[in-house]
Amino acid sequence: MTSSAAGDAGETTDDAVVYDLEASCTSEDIEEGARYLATVNGVVDYGIFVDLSDHVSGLVHESNLSGDYEVGEEFVVELQEIRSNGDLGFTEIETPGEYTTATVSHGNSATAEELAGRVGETIFLEGDIVQIKQTAGPTIFAIRDGTGVVPCAAFEEAGVRAYPNLEIDDTVRATGVVETREDAIQIEVDKLVRLRGEAATEVRQRVDEAVAETAEPADVEPLIEWPAFEMLRDDLRAIAERLRRSVLESRPIRLRHHADGDGMCASLPVQIALENFVETIHADPSAPQHLVKRLPSKAPFYEMEDVTRDLNFALEDESRHGQRLPLLFMIDNGSTEEDVPAYRALDQYDIPILVADHHHPDPEAVEPFVDGHANPYLHGEDYRITAGMMCVELARMIDPSLTDDLRHVPAVAGLSDRSKADAMDSYLDLADEAGYTEDDLNDIGEALDYAAHWLRYSAGSNLIEDVLDLGESDRHGDLVTFLSERARRDVESQLAGAEPHVEHEHLENGAHLYRLDVENHARRFTYPAPGKTTGELHDRKVTETGDPVITIGYGPDFAVLRSDGVRLDIPEMVTELEEEIEGAGVSGGGHLVVGSIKFVSGMREPVIDALVEKMGDAELDEELRSTLLRD
Numbered sequence: 001m002t003s004s005a006a007g008d009a010g011e012t013t014d015d016a017v018v019y020d021l022e023a024s025c026t027s028e029d030i031e032e033g034a035r036y037l038a039t040v041n042g043v044v045d046y047g048i049f050v051d052l053s054d055h056v057s058g059l060v061h062e063s064n065l066s067g068d069y070e071v072g073e074e075f076v077v078e079l080q081e082i083r084s085n086g087d088l089g090f091t092e093i094e095t096p097g098e099y100t101t102a103t104v105s106h107g108n109s110a111t112a113e114e115l116a117g118r119v120g121e122t123i124f125l126e127g128d129i130v131q132i133k134q135t136a137g138p139t140i141f142a143i144r145d146g147t148g149v150v151p152c153a154a155f156e157e158a159g160v161r162a163y164p165n166l167e168i169d170d171t172v173r174a175t176g177v178v179e180t181r182e183d184a185i186q187i188e189v190d191k192l193v194r195l196r197g198e199a200a201t202e203v204r205q206r207v208d209e210a211v212a213e214t215a216e217p218a219d220v221e222p223l224i225e226w227p228a229f230e231m232l233r234d235d236l237r238a239i240a241e242r243l244r245r246s247v248l249e250s251r252p253i254r255l256r257h258h259a260d261g262d263g264m265c266a267s268l269p270v271q272i273a274l275e276n277f278v279e280t281i282h283a284d285p286s287a288p289q290h291l292v293k294r295l296p297s298k299a300p301f302y303e304m305e306d307v308t309r310d311l312n313f314a315l316e317d318e319s320r321h322g323q324r325l326p327l328l329f330m331i332d333n334g335s336t337e338e339d340v341p342a343y344r345a346l347d348q349y350d351i352p353i354l355v356a357d358h359h360h361p362d363p364e365a366v367e368p369f370v371d372g373h374a375n376p377y378l379h380g381e382d383y384r385i386t387a388g389m390m391c392v393e394l395a396r397m398i399d400p401s402l403t404d405d406l407r408h409v410p411a412v413a414g415l416s417d418r419s420k421a422d423a424m425d426s427y428l429d430l431a432d433e434a435g436y437t438e439d440d441l442n443d444i445g446e447a448l449d450y451a452a453h454w455l456r457y458s459a460g461s462n463l464i465e466d467v468l469d470l471g472e473s474d475r476h477g478d479l480v481t482f483l484s485e486r487a488r489r490d491v492e493s494q495l496a497g498a499e500p501h502v503e504h505e506h507l508e509n510g511a512h513l514y515r516l517d518v519e520n521h522a523r524r525f526t527y528p529a530p531g532k533t534t535g536e537l538h539d540r541k542v543t544e545t546g547d548p549v550i551t552i553g554y555g556p557d558f559a560v561l562r563s564d565g566v567r568l569d570i571p572e573m574v575t576e577l578e579e580e581i582e583g584a585g586v587s588g589g590g591h592l593v594v595g596s597i598k599f600v601s602g603m604r605e606p607v608i609d610a611l612v613e614k615m616g617d618a619e620l621d622e623e624l625r626s627t628l629l630r631d
């Protein structure tokens with residue numbers, strides 16, 4: 001017994017609670033290994049019959065008995081065995097000098113979602129442990145039963161881990177009083193038992209069923225009629241299900257998104273939807289803040305610097321707060337081969353990855369690492385379906401109550417990413433119904449871009465909520481006016497300085513080529529950055545000429561590319577340059593017609609020359625005209 005006693009320490013501890021069953025209790029209210037206050041009902045040769053309640057009685061065999069008792073006397077027993085025929089076998093427990101009793105009433109099982117109505121009652125909750133956090137006071141076990149997640153506070157000694165044998169994912173029964181602590185529900189644990197065998201199987205099955213039901217995404221009507229989009233719906237649904245499931249198992253979610261207008265329009269609704277869902281599931285009011293974090297990325301792919309930082313924080317959270325490793329959701333980035341080194345780093349750990357992106361994907365490279373992937377190119381569509389359009393639908397699957405607040409967001413996303421989708425008209429109409437003119441939406445896009453630039457690596461959620469008009473405040477209008485005016489003024493002054501230095505030539509195929517040395521002829525470390533400067537210059541040239549236009553903004557070791565009316569395949573050109581020019585260290589990618597390339601500075605000239613030659617060979621394509629031409 002001595003050896004197994006250590007192993008059983010999770011089930012019974014020396015100062016274990018002794019349960020006093022109320023008269024109405026039945027065999028449903030007892031469990032093997034627990035201690036009970038028993039009343040002697042009959043004494044026979046081979047032992048003593050005891051009653052625990054009107055409906056629960058059994059035998060303490062003489063071999064398990066050392067004391068002498070008379071009918072009506074009370075002593076403490078441990079329930080040793082529930083036999084298959086329902087007979088109960090008890091062992092006498094030498095009564096500790098002092099012990100705590102807990103009254104058990106019949107039918108006091110409770111589900112997480114009904115606890116708010118049972119404050120003050122002693123109940124038991126059955127489910128899985130999803131987090132174990134040691135505080136300076138009690139140990140907090142977060143237990144989920146599929147209807148919710150409840151903090152259960154067990155106190156051993158200040159700062160000392162209670163029930164050290166219990167682990168995350170154990171199936172348990174927590175008995176205790178339902179309390180409110182700073183307005184939040186929690187269970188003050190009397191006893192926490194790891195369930196085994198059939199009891200565990202039964203609870204686990206119940207939890208699994210409840211989780212499956214709660215994780216099911218909402219069925220939402222599409223915001224607009226758009227057959228091309230509908231092909232993505234199943235992929236988005238699978239992602240929504242996975243995200244909701246993650247909330248139900250207390251797995252933190254990290255949203256890594258491209259820090260541009262479209263990326264913000266995509267990630268912020270998902271963040272808000274998830275926070276709302278966390279709030280409905282988790283009794284701990286700080287859960288939304290710990291479980292959901294939005295992290296902007298400067299590059300449209302997952303940089304090693306970012307992944308190393310994310311991984312480090314995740315491991316710290318795991319060891320400090322007993323938190324699970326996170327799920328990573330890549331938004332408006334994540335589909336390309338450039339993401340693979342970061343994915344390999346995460347692959348060293350249990351960190352699932354989901355992707356919703358509209359950059360030209362490399363499915364063979366990426367898919368071994370991702371658990372869910374939505375990208376219009378996977379269904380023969382293209383970047384015109386932007387990440388913002390996809391993720392607004394996704395956010396509604398997670399929290400359908402957001403629908404009315406989000407009606408203008410896909411249009412902002414589309415305008416920010418210069419989407420030429422036919423559906424843009426429907427999105428603009430939808431935004432118009434919600435009270436936003438196209439000018440308003442363009443202002444929001446500019447303001448988002450401007451705020452994102454200065455926020456750098458900060459999520460700035462409250463500010464961005466106000467800009468996107470998803471916040472509670474009435475500051476949206478003035479804020480957007482302020483930010484978009486500053487943005488336009490800064491763009492104006494940047495371009496006024498740069499334009500005299502723009503070089504122009506006609507390419508072989510007849511397209512205009514404009515080149516700008518953004519290193520020497522644009523102000524650095526200010527707004528707009530090289531990419532935006534190049535984009536603004538490009539948009540002007542497209543409007544000015546009405547012809548096919550390619551624009552290159554280059555620095556010492558990078559070039560930003562924009563094109564209209566030319567059938568480019570930037571990812572393909574990057575691959576060719578990598579092979580053709582030795583020692584140039586070419587890498588990069590992006591969309592087919594919008595992207596960026598890096599190289600070593602000593603090889604800038606041959607790389608750009610080769611690039612221009614490839615561009616001159618590309619076919620013209622009237623369909624690839626910018627929306628600006630329609631204005």
Ligand code: MN
Nearest residue numbers: 262332387417
């Ligand atoms: Mn985008």
